[in-house]
Amino acid sequence: MTDSYDRRFPKVTDRALDDLRKRINVKIENTLEPWCHEATRDNIRHYAHGIGDDNPLWCDPEYAKESRHGDIVALPSFLFSCSRIISGYVGGLPGVHAMWAGADWTWHKWVRRNDEITTEAWLKDLIEHDTRFSGRAVQQVYHVNFYNQDGDLLSEADSWCFRTDRDFAREEGTKYDALKAKTQKRYTPEELSEIYALYRDEEIRGATPRYWEDVSVGEELPTMAKGPMTVTGFICYAQGWGGLYIRANKIAWKQIDRHPGLGIENKFGIPDCPERVHWENEFATEVGAPGAYDYGPERCSWLTHHLTNWMGDDGFLVRAESKIRRHNPEGDLLFIKGKVTKKYEEDGHGYVEIAQEAHQQDDELSIFGSGIVRLPRKPA
Numbered sequence: 001m002t003d004s005y006d007r008r009f010p011k012v013t014d015r016a017l018d019d020l021r022k023r024i025n026v027k028i029e030n031t032l033e034p035w036c037h038e039a040t041r042d043n044i045r046h047y048a049h050g051i052g053d054d055n056p057l058w059c060d061p062e063y064a065k066e067s068r069h070g071d072i073v074a075l076p077s078f079l080f081s082c083s084r085i086i087s088g089y090v091g092g093l094p095g096v097h098a099m100w101a102g103a104d105w106t107w108h109k110w111v112r113r114n115d116e117i118t119t120e121a122w123l124k125d126l127i128e129h130d131t132r133f134s135g136r137a138v139q140q141v142y143h144v145n146f147y148n149q150d151g152d153l154l155s156e157a158d159s160w161c162f163r164t165d166r167d168f169a170r171e172e173g174t175k176y177d178a179l180k181a182k183t184q185k186r187y188t189p190e191e192l193s194e195i196y197a198l199y200r201d202e203e204i205r206g207a208t209p210r211y212w213e214d215v216s217v218g219e220e221l222p223t224m225a226k227g228p229m230t231v232t233g234f235i236c237y238a239q240g241w242g243g244l245y246i247r248a249n250k251i252a253w254k255q256i257d258r259h260p261g262l263g264i265e266n267k268f269g270i271p272d273c274p275e276r277v278h279w280e281n282e283f284a285t286e287v288g289a290p291g292a293y294d295y296g297p298e299r300c301s302w303l304t305h306h307l308t309n310w311m312g313d314d315g316f317l318v319r320a321e322s323k324i325r326r327h328n329p330e331g332d333l334l335f336i337k338g339k340v341t342k343k344y345e346e347d348g349h350g351y352v353e354i355a356q357e358a359h360q361q362d363d364e365l366s367i368f369g370s371g372i373v374r375l376p377r378k379p380a
Contacts, residue, residue, distance in 0.1 A: 009166040010095035010261065012138055020092035023123045031121060032089055035242025036081040039074045039115045047078045050240025051301045052226065055204050057313050067207065067313045074111035075308060076317045077301035079146050079155055081241050082117040086144045086159050087297050089244050091123070093138070095261030096163045097274065097287050100296030101139070102323040103159040107316070109152055116149040124158060133175040134164035134288060169288020176290045185331050185361065187228055195333065198225040205312030212343070212350025212375040221338035221354065224306045228333045229294055234278045237298040245273035291329035299324060299367050303356050306336045307371045314376040318351070322369035333361045350375050
């Protein structure tokens, strides 16, 4: 079938998919250098500030010294900066767009200050979908294990990207028809004042223990705001997380030369990275998005931020899953909500399960997920 429009980008082919399937369960060697090898004081703080998290347990060594940890520890989502693969660096299907869409994390131990992080990774699965956004799409699932310098397994996670047809999404995708017809949102001073009140009143549980015995099924977590989103905010996240393809001058050329199809010409005719969908509206619409939008791992990290604020310094985030349902273009605002859905004991520890949803200002679902938190028990 011939396209009814000029094709500018490659699309998914059966042959390319067959070649990619041969990589399933094959351990990836010589993975791309991560942004952070070590959980230094600065690396931890930069990541935390990139998602708007000022919890002193990761940002203030003097405060953390008085905690049960004895020093700062890394926020759980910091590990996004320690692997390009968990963050969406996908192999195969050159020139086909990749959109990070979710993750399923399990944590076993805290990442402590100055831990050296190593990883192992492999392609876990390929799943085909028929979508309103881009027609045929392929969900590309990777598994990554994270270890410290002692060989301890710190965390393990699956994450996935959707490989999408940029031309179909732009010309025939219907997911954002209603959004494209809307007038651009402008916030009034009164609206901004209400949003900023959520920031002002944001509670970090901190050193006050949240005991398992005091939590009830049905209990709601405080609503957390993220936004209104700006390109500045997206770049702040990239500063802490490292991005996937952001390179300069000779290093940018080496990347594009090594990976044909990666560089996409900008308005000056210069091959530039596909990641600029997060700061260039014009290019974002080329791939079918409604405008420059937030990063997927950034949004997943907002959900875990919501959980760590609530659990306090003595809690431990055991599991978190997130699934993205739409783009958040600049100007969007998110309200993250959570509710305790289950409470149980295991091996003498107390656990709670929490369901989360985040809707944007027009009440459209942006992301949903769940978490399992281990909480301290009250002294006998």
